[in-house]
Amino acid sequence: MSLELRGIHxxxxxxxxxxxxxxxxxxxxxxxxxxENGAGKSTLMKVLSxxxxxxxxxxxxxGKAVPLGSTRAAIRAGIGMLHxxxxxxxxxxxxxxxxxxxxxxxxxxxxxRELERISGEFGFHFDPEAPVRSLTVGERQQLEITRxxxxxARVLILDEPTTGISAVQQERLFATLRAxxxxxxxxxxxxxxxxxxxxxxTRVSVMRRGRVVGEAALPCPTDRLVEMMFGRVLTPPxxxxxxxxxAVLELDGLRPxxxxxxxxxxxxxxxxVIGLAGLEGSGQRPFLRTCAGLQRPAAGRLRVGGLDLTSxxxxxxxxxxxxxxxxxxxxxxxxxxxxxxEHFLLAGSAKGFSIDWDAAEADAAARIxxxxxxxxxxxxxGELSGGNQQRLLLAMMPPEVRLLLxxxxxxxxxxESADWVWRxxxxxxxxxxxxxxxxxxxxxxxxxxxxxxxxxxGKVLREVAAVETSGEDLGxxxxxxxxx
Amino acid sequence: xxWRRVLSALLPAATAVAVGVxxxxxxxxxxxxxLRLIFEGSLGSAGGISSTLMAWVPLALAAAGLVVTFAAGLxxxxxxxxxVMGAVAAAAVARYVPAxxxxxxPLLLLAGMLGGLLWGLLVGVLRVKGRVNEIFGGLGLDFxxxxxxxxxxxxxxxxxxxxxxSGTDLFPRExxxxxxxxxxxxxxxxxxxxxxxxxxxxxxxxxxxxxxLRAVGANSRSAFLLGISTSRHLLGAFVICGALAGLGGALHxxxxxxxxxxxxxxxxxxxxxxxxxxxxxxxxxxxxxxxxFAVISVGSTQLQLRLQLDSALGGxxxxxxxxxxxxxxxxxxxxxxxxxxxxxxxx
Numbered sequence: 001m002s003l004e005l006r007g008i009h010x011x012x013x014x015x016x017x018x019x020x021x022x023x024x025x026x027x028x029x030x031x032x033x034x035x036e037n038g039a040g041k042s043t044l045m046k047v048l049s050x051x052x053x054x055x056x057x058x059x060x061x062x063g064k065a066v067p068l069g070s071t072r073a074a075i076r077a078g079i080g081m082l083h084x085x086x087x088x089x090x091x092x093x094x095x096x097x098x099x100x101x102x103x104x105x106x107x108x109x110x111x112x113r114e115l116e117r118i119s120g121e122f123g124f125h126f127d128p129e130a131p132v133r134s135l136t137v138g139e140r141q142q143l144e145i146t147r148x149x150x151x152x153a154r155v156l157i158l159d160e161p162t163t164g165i166s167a168v169q170q171e172r173l174f175a176t177l178r179a180x181x182x183x184x185x186x187x188x189x190x191x192x193x194x195x196x197x198x199x200x201x202t203r204v205s206v207m208r209r210g211r212v213v214g215e216a217a218l219p220c221p222t223d224r225l226v227e228m229m230f231g232r233v234l235t236p237p238x239x240x241x242x243x244x245x246x247a248v249l250e251l252d253g254l255r256p257x258x259x260x261x262x263x264x265x266x267x268x269x270x271x272x273v274i275g276l277a278g279l280e281g282s283g284q285r286p287f288l289r290t291c292a293g294l295q296r297p298a299a300g301r302l303r304v305g306g307l308d309l310t311s312x313x314x315x316x317x318x319x320x321x322x323x324x325x326x327x328x329x330x331x332x333x334x335x336x337x338x339x340x341x342e343h344f345l346l347a348g349s350a351k352g353f354s355i356d357w358d359a360a361e362a363d364a365a366a367r368i369x370x371x372x373x374x375x376x377x378x379x380x381x382g383e384l385s386g387g388n389q390q391r392l393l394l395a396m397m398p399p400e401v402r403l404l405l406x407x408x409x410x411x412x413x414x415x416e417s418a419d420w421v422w423r424x425x426x427x428x429x430x431x432x433x434x435x436x437x438x439x440x441x442x443x444x445x446x447x448x449x450x451x452x453x454x455x456x457x458g459k460v461l462r463e464v465a466a467v468e469t470s471g472e473d474l475g476x477x478x479x480x481x482x483x484x
Numbered sequence: 485x486x487w488r489r490v491l492s493a494l495l496p497a498a499t500a501v502a503v504g505v506x507x508x509x510x511x512x513x514x515x516x517x518x519l520r521l522i523f524e525g526s527l528g529s530a531g532g533i534s535s536t537l538m539a540w541v542p543l544a545l546a547a548a549g550l551v552v553t554f555a556a557g558l559x560x561x562x563x564x565x566x567x568v569m570g571a572v573a574a575a576a577v578a579r580y581v582p583a584x585x586x587x588x589x590p591l592l593l594l595a596g597m598l599g600g601l602l603w604g605l606l607v608g609v610l611r612v613k614g615r616v617n618e619i620f621g622g623l624g625l626d627f628x629x630x631x632x633x634x635x636x637x638x639x640x641x642x643x644x645x646x647x648x649x650s651g652t653d654l655f656p657r658e659x660x661x662x663x664x665x666x667x668x669x670x671x672x673x674x675x676x677x678x679x680x681x682x683x684x685x686x687x688x689x690x691x692x693x694x695x696x697l698r699a700v701g702a703n704s705r706s707a708f709l710l711g712i713s714t715s716r717h718l719l720g721a722f723v724i725c726g727a728l729a730g731l732g733g734a735l736h737x738x739x740x741x742x743x744x745x746x747x748x749x750x751x752x753x754x755x756x757x758x759x760x761x762x763x764x765x766x767x768x769x770x771x772x773x774x775x776x777f778a779v780i781s782v783g784s785t786q787l788q789l790r791l792q793l794d795s796a797l798g799g800x801x802x803x804x805x806x807x808x809x810x811x812x813x814x815x816x817x818x819x820x821x822x823x824x825x826x827x828x829x830x831x
Contacts, residue, residue, distance in 0.1 A: 335702045335703040
């Protein structure tokens with residue numbers, strides 16, 4: 001038995017989530033699919049399991065084409081997927097969840113026996129009448145696996161299954177997967193964690209930007225995997241060292257949340273640029289949002305320019321000169337239906353009652369030209385391209401910013417736009433603005449940061465000086481490993 | 485391209501008329517006769533014209549207020565109750581403040597605004613502080629307001645002698661709005677409503693407050709990050725809408741019924757929502773559309789008298805018109821989206 005994906009294409013707007021992917025999985029192997037967040041792993045697996053309709057391409061199992069775009073057809077053909085957050089109905093019982101979606105007419109007693117038989121094979125134990133809400137995430141996964149096997153899955157896809165389960169449960173999960181592969185099933189294991197893939201899989205395919213960029217039989221040198229994941233990063237010339245200014249942002253045992261692992265001690269000086277490296281979801285987001293005043297810290301102290309803002313409202317942060325540029329430009333930055341002129345008016349926090357539209361449009365036209373935005377004063381934010389949206393956001397920044405926090409400042413921009421953005425940012429930094437930015441682009445991190453904080457599993461794994469760090473070192477750290 | 489825009493505006497109207505005609509035919513009513521009766525009933529006599537104009541006043545005021553709440557992204561279903569509370573507050577002034585017209589009328593209108601404002605603010609506070617969706621909060625308060633009126637009419641404020649659901653005693657003459665020549669409609673009410681429409685147009689188009697309100701409505705998250713206080717603006721929208729709706733209720737009670745009746749709002753709040761939807765949320769279009777709706781609402785009472793048809797038919801015609809307009813709008817959006825996608829794929 002073998003499973004083949006041929007020429008899978010899938011676009012979301014301008015993003016090519018799958019850009020012509022060919023992949024072949026063989027029976028009896030655990031095939032790892034490795035890549036950064038956003039590399040296209042999940043989309044590809046959702047296509048395979050019928051969750052997402054591809055724009056083009058085909059899936060062939062055992063020489064027969066699998067109908068695409070229907071989860072029902074996929075499971076009938078024997079392809080089942082365990083999603084990152086198990087798709088269970090929390091208020092329902094274990095047995096109800098087991099039965100749901102089977103489409104079969106079965107007696108509950110018979111189904112309960114089946115549940116017990118299959119789960120027993122792998123050492124799982126369920127109370128059929130317990131509500132699923134009372135199960136741990138690991139147990140919910142076990143229930144889903146049992147259900148998929150009962151439905152006749154011959155191909156089992158697992159999307160980042162180790163997030164949120166305990167080490168013991170992870171061991172049991174891995175043992176189960178090995179047993180299934182030994183029985184001749186195909187197991188596809190999606191992860192961005194190098195160690196897991198190395199521990200579990202027999203083959204690995206690496207994805208980057210919607211394409212499969214490499215494949216290897218395991219074990220293989222970690223160096224090779226890192227290189228495939230991030231591309232060959234030429235260590236760029238370090239930027240000139242910043243003259244040390246006064247401390248702008250001071251964190252003293254700051255904890256963004258009760259549950260999170262992160263606790264931060266940090267001082268960022270005026271004119272300094274700090275890069276936040278790490279896979280998405282490793283703790284950068286709560287860190288930045290807490291520093292921006294959008295999230296009350298659970299513990300610790302936060303000072304900006306000597307002013308204690310630990311329990312201040314967002315407004316207080318703005319007044320202290322904190323500015324935040326989030327990743328979702330149209331979600332948390334711009335306002336889709338409003339024009340460029342209106343954005344400048346809103347950002348200018350102009351006082352007064354009535355608007356002088358002629359003056360506002362003239363001002364907007366001047367700023368459009370000064371910031372190289374392709375658009376007219378009347379263009380709405382939604383009509384602008386990603387690069388121009390970012391230029392608009394930068395142009396809306398107040399003149400005096402003490403601390404600038406950014407998520408992915410150049411994501412989705414072409415080289416020229418990205419270059420322009422950074423020239424603007426570095427100009428600010430020379431004037432004394434402290435910059436803290438999160439990025440997935442190793443080159444960007446190394447090129448523009450003074451220091452880099454590497455996040456892993458919800459906290460800072462390591463702080464490194466950009467000058468002393470190579471792209472390879474950084475790739476290892478992001479994957480949670482030290483370079484040997 | 486102009487003819488296409490004209491067509492896209494006329495198509496829903498034509499479809500609505502066609503559906504209306506079919507509806508009339510299905511109940512064996514001659515369509516042209518029915519339409520004639522509607523227009524004759526609402527515009528054919530001095531009494532009809534007065535009724536129509538006095539229906540236009542609360543309708544236009546509620547719609548003007550709703551433009552503000554819609555701009556902030558709010559579905560202020562509570563507008564109906566806000567009209568009612570405006571009328572109740574106005575009735576209280578009319579009953580308890582014995583004074584000449586020059587004193588009692590301004591007081592009465594202010595009280596009406598205050599009554600609607602507080603009722604609107606309540607919905608807003610529930611939404612902002614209590615996380616109660618404004619649709620549910622508003623709908624609940626609509627029922628409370630309606631219940632309160634019925635209680636007042638048959639309870640504490642009942643007519644001398646016998647309680648009746650037909651309303652309280654008439655207000656003292658000093659609390660009646662001045663009439664216009666031979667019409668019983670009040671020029672004062674018309675002037676106030678027209679002035680409010682102009683003010684709301686200016687508020688939404690030419691002020692920072694209006695711009696910030698639109699920003700909050702279009703994307704409250706982005707607006708918040710830009711430093712705009714979203715809760716303050718949401719409350720502001722409710723206050724304005726409530727005050728205007730309450731003003732409409734007060735004008736209607738003192739200028740048309742001259743008393744408090746259980747159906748003092750007569751559904752003008754809900755109808756106002758349809759007016760705003762049809763106007764595409766723009767203040768400039770409210771006056772004519774509200775007038776058209778007033779004509780149908782007042783005129784369709786004739787259907788009952790003359791053709792033994794239920795007057796609700798007028799409401800059905802209004803609803804059908806709005807439905808088809810929205811449908812046409814949605815259809816255009818889809819087409820625009822598709823053609824944009826096609827050009828993107830091509831490019």
